[in-house]
Amino acid sequence: MVKNRQNLIFNIDKEENIPSFKIVKRFRDIFKEKKVGFLGTLDPFASGVLPLFSGNFTKLIRYLEGCDKVYDAKIEFGILTDTFDITGKIVGKKSNILNFDSKEIERIIQKFFLGERLQIVPDYSATKIDGVRSYKLVRKGLKLKERRKKVILKEFTVKDFDGRFLDLSVKVSKGFYVRSFAKELGEKLDTFGTLVSLRRIENGPFKIDDAKRIEDVKIKDSKLPEEILKGYMDMVELDDKSFEVLMKGNSLKFDFQNQKFLLVKNGRGYIVVESKDGTIYPKRCIV
Numbered sequence: 001m002v003k004n005r006q007n008l009i010f011n012i013d014k015e016e017n018i019p020s021f022k023i024v025k026r027f028r029d030i031f032k033e034k035k036v037g038f039l040g041t042l043d044p045f046a047s048g049v050l051p052l053f054s055g056n057f058t059k060l061i062r063y064l065e066g067c068d069k070v071y072d073a074k075i076e077f078g079i080l081t082d083t084f085d086i087t088g089k090i091v092g093k094k095s096n097i098l099n100f101d102s103k104e105i106e107r108i109i110q111k112f113f114l115g116e117r118l119q120i121v122p123d124y125s126a127t128k129i130d131g132v133r134s135y136k137l138v139r140k141g142l143k144l145k146e147r148r149k150k151v152i153l154k155e156f157t158v159k160d161f162d163g164r165f166l167d168l169s170v171k172v173s174k175g176f177y178v179r180s181f182a183k184e185l186g187e188k189l190d191t192f193g194t195l196v197s198l199r200r201i202e203n204g205p206f207k208i209d210d211a212k213r214i215e216d217v218k219i220k221d222s223k224l225p226e227e228i229l230k231g232y233m234d235m236v237e238l239d240d241k242s243f244e245v246l247m248k249g250n251s252l253k254f255d256f257q258n259q260k261f262l263l264v265k266n267g268r269g270y271i272v273v274e275s276k277d278g279t280i281y282p283k284r285c286i287v
Helices: 020-031 055-063 102-112 134-139 178-188 225-229 240-247
Strands: 009-014 036-038 047-054 069-077 079-081 090-093 115-120 148-161 165-172 193-203 234-237 261-266 269-276 279-286
Touching (some): 009 020, 036 055, 055 279, 102 148, 102 178, 165 193, 178 193, 240 261, 240 279, 261 279
Parallel strands (some): 047 193, 234 261
Antiparallel strands (some): 009 047, 069 193, 079 090, 261 269, 269 279
16 A cells, blocks of 8 residues: 555646646646546647546546536637647638528527537547547548447537637536537538637536646645535545444445435545445545
C-alpha cells in the first residue's frame, strides 16, 4: 500500500489547445502525485471544466461518470471538416446564402435533436473498434462504417446568430459529441456545420465559476468527497468500530433505503458502500 498519497480533488479550468493528459502531467509535476485521473476528457481545442482527482480519491470518479454536462459552443455554417470541428481538414463548403434565422434553428433543434436520439460517432474519436482507437484507424487510411450511439440533449439555449455563426449552450448526457451535433444540425438546415469553439461550463457538481488554471490551484482549493457527491449519494458518519468492520471488507447491518450507494465518513477516511435489504456492503475504501 502506498503511503502519503496526495488525496485531492480540483476543479480545473483547462485552456484551449492543450490535451487533457498534459494537464495531468502538470499536476504530477506540481503535487508530486503519480496517481491522477480526470472526470470526462476534453478535446485539445476545447476549454473549461476538467475535474482532477488524485491519490485514493481517484476511486470516486466512477460514481460521477454518468453526470450531465453543460457546454457553450460556437458553430459555423457553410463548412464541413473531417473531424466535425475547426481542427480538421475542410471537406465541404457551401457558399449559398443561409436562408434561416435563430427561430428556425430553435425549431429544428426542438423537433429533431431535443431528447434522446442516436447520434453519429466521429471517426476521429477515442472510441475503440476491435480494441483500437478509431482515430488511429482513420489515420492509416481505413474507411469506417458509420456508428451511432444513444445520447440525450436535455436543454439548449440559442444565444446569438449572425447569419453564419451560431452561439448556443447545451445541457447533455454522458457521451454526447457537440461536434457531431454541429454537423447534423447543419444537415437539417440544408448546409454544413462545423464546431469552431467549445467551452465546458458544468460537469456534474463542478462549475466554471470556481474553476482555476492548474498553475493557480493550491492544496486549500481541494474539494471534499462529501462536497462533490452531494446530490449523487447521501453521507453518514459511523463510529470507529463500525468503520473498522467495513474496512475489513465485512457487511454491516444498517437500515438505509434512499439510494443504492452511500458515502460513509469517519476520521480515518471514507468508504463507499452499497445498501441492500437493511445491510451495507463496502465497495470502495478511501483512506
